[in-house]
Amino acid sequence: QKEVEQDPGPLSVPEGAIVSLNCTYxxxxxxxFMWYRQYSRKGPELLMYTYSxxxxxxxxxTAQVDKSxxxxxxxxxxxxxxxxxxxxxxxxxxxxxxxxxxxxxTRLTIIP
Amino acid sequence: xxxxxxxxxxxxxxxxxxxxxxCDPISGHTALYWYxxxxxxxxxxxxxxxxxxxxxKSGLPSDRFSAERTGGSVSTLTIQRTQQEDSAVYxxxxxxAAGGETQYFGPGTRLLVL
Numbered sequence: 001q002k003e004v005e006q007d008p009g010p011l012s013v014p015e016g017a018i019v020s021l022n023c024t025y026x027x028x029x030x031x032x033f034m035w036y037r038q039y040s041r042k043g044p045e046l047l048m049y050t051y052s053x054x055x056x057x058x059x060x061x062t063a064q065v066d067k068s069x070x071x072x073x074x075x076x077x078x079x080x081x082x083x084x085x086x087x088x089x090x091x092x093x094x095x096x097x098x099x100x101x102x103x104x105x106t107r108l109t110i111i112p
Numbered sequence: 113x114x115x116x117x118x119x120x121x122x123x124x125x126x127x128x129x130x131x132x133x134x135c136d137p138i139s140g141h142t143a144l145y146w147y148x149x150x151x152x153x154x155x156x157x158x159x160x161x162x163x164x165x166x167x168x169k170s171g172l173p174s175d176r177f178s179a180e181r182t183g184g185s186v187s188t189l190t191i192q193r194t195q196q197e198d199s200a201v202y203x204x205x206x207x208x209a210a211g212g213e214t215q216y217f218g219p220g221t222r223l224l225v226l
Contacts, residue, residue, distance in 0.1 A: 004154075006154075008152065036217075041219070041220075041222075042219055042220075043116070043203055043205075043217030043218050043219045043220055044155070044203070044217045045217065046214050046215070046216070049214060088154065088155065090155075098143065098145070098160050098162070098168070099145070099157040099160060099168070099170075099171065100145075100147075100155070100157065100215065101157070102147075102154040102155040102156075103154055104152060104153060104154035105154055
């Protein structure tokens with residue numbers, strides 16, 4: 001079993017809809033949680049970065065972390081065609097262990 | 113400012129040949145990472161450099177893979193005697209320091225081994 005599980009999709013939703021993307025993980029040592037967006041033939045770019053449990057909002061994006069359930073989510077409100085990309089969750093344990101462990105990514109398409 | 117750059121952007125090679133992939137991190141970033149992205153596999157950690165410390169090589173899949181970082185800046189990932197299963201996108205990332213700083217990724221090198 002992988003340390004981080006993510007539904008690869010593909011996921012298609014109409015423009016303006018709320019998108020929910022999720023990851024589950026098994027390693028309780030993970031403390032830092034990230035969401036990256038990757039456009040085709042580009043490197044991943046950081047969208048959201050959270051530490052431990054809780055919510056974080058940035059514009060149309062909200063990240064949620066529930067460490068008790070080992071479950072993280074990314075919500076995209078008022079989705080736009082420009083949001084069409086692959087979304088990768090990533091996580092790492094405490095200071096001194098620098099490598100990121102990624103989910104496989106969810107391919108999202110926003111239909112105009 | 114300039115982001116992380118990688119070269120070449122694409123590389124096609126024959127099985128058994130050696131390849132070198134280059135990464136130029138963001139200026140001033142002391143930490144540098146290599147990842148591999150295979151279809152359906154997500155990003156897989158390969159190796160991590162931090163300043164003058166010994167690199168964390170725990171993710172290298174075999175002894176055919178090696179990496180070095182000269183002068184604390186540019187890094188080269190070398191794959192010897194390439195195999196078809198080495199075909200993937202090789203991504204480099206850098207961060208200002210260790211300890212949870214944001215990792216910024218380059219565009220990747222797409223390697224195809226025939």
